[in-house]
Amino acid sequence: MRLSQKASKTAEYMALFRALETIESPRIRLFNDPYSKNFLSAPLRIAELLFRTPLVRQFIHGVMDNRWPGAFYSGVARTRLIDDVLRSSVQDGINQVVILGAGFDTRAYRLPELRTCAVFEVDHPSTLEVKKGVISRLPTMNTEHVRFVAIDFVEQSLEEILLKAGFDKSNSAMFIWEGVTNYLTADAVDQTLRFIANCASDTRLVFTYVDKAVLNEGSQFVGSKALAKTLNQIGEPWSFGLNPSGVNQFLQDRGFELVEDLGSVDYRSRYMRNRYTNSDVYLRGYEFYRIAQANVK
Structure with missing residues (x-):
């Protein structure tokens, strides 16, 4: 859900x-995403290749922690949390999944639970074209159950x-809205939430x-x-946020019941406590990032 070209x-x-x-070792990693490396530009692909060497891995972690404290740990922990929420919803019978601002999300391809669902990947046409170009070169990425939904939010x-x-608006669905709301206007967030709230009962939403x-x-x-400096440099500054103490009422006013609202320290601790038993480095920074789950009333 970006307006970038x-x-x-x-x-x-x-x-x-x-x-x-x-x-990372299968023993400790939070998920397996064999497709994500294919969406990297040359410099980042080199970093990914170098990361396979333990000493370089430590160096790259240090660079990331210095530049964006907590961003990596928050990012991978939130990926796992949303994966778990999505799996649970599919087990409960949800068979429509809408990924708003899909970007380079690969859940439709790496999670076997989604192969029997209709998955709608919604994003700006330019981002979707890049994604489809990569997918076209990877025959192992099955797209039969995926519908790419290009949208310009200014016009459509x-x-x-x-x-x-x-x-199918009359059938319950799972909406994933990850890493998007902080780039939008308050009106855009409001309109999107009100649309979701008018979908079938038991429709669910997880958003950051x-x-x-x-x-x-x-x-x-x-x-x-x-972080703000970096976002401004790449032309993607943040523009929207919520007061955590008011999220419950904010969602109620738009037709939702809040299920859970976690700060990044909470969900990093949930998934990484056993991985970093002798250090709290995984908890430092990015405390302002949160994930909320809600159901349509």
Whole structure:
């Protein structure tokens, strides 16, 4: 759900994080994403290849932690959390999955549970074209159950475009909105939530958001100033956030019941505590990033 005329750079960074996590030992890694490396530009692909050497791996982690404190650990832990929420929903009978701002998300291809679902990947045409170009060169990525939904949010309606793509509004669905709301306007967030709330009962939503306080120039969150500088340099500054204490009411006002709202320290601790038993490095930074789960009333 981006208005950029090129594929999102932050989408590529997330693909890098997933590719690096996949290199970790199967004993400790949070997921296996064999496709993410294919979406990397040449410099990041080189980093991914070098990451396979233990000493270089330690160096790259150090560089990432210095530049974006906590971003890697938050990114891979949130990927696993959303994977788990999605699997649970499919087990409960959900057979429609809508990924808003799909970017280089590969869940439709790496999670076997989704092969029997209709998966709608929604994003700006330029990002989808890049993605489809990569997929066309990877015959192992089965797209029979995937529908690519290109949309320009300035000119087009999400509801109209989804219905044309075959989305069944009378059938419950799982909406994934990862890494997107912080780039939108308040009106865009509101309109999207109200559309989802008007879908079938038992429709579910998992979305990420940032603590509104991090948008202030004087934010006291660790690493927030350096992160803001990087986002401005790549032309993808953050523009929207929520006060965590008000999220429950915010969702109720738009037709949802809040199931869970976790800060990044909480979900990193949930998935990484046994992995870093002698260090709390995985908990440092990115405290402002959060994941909420909600159901349509």
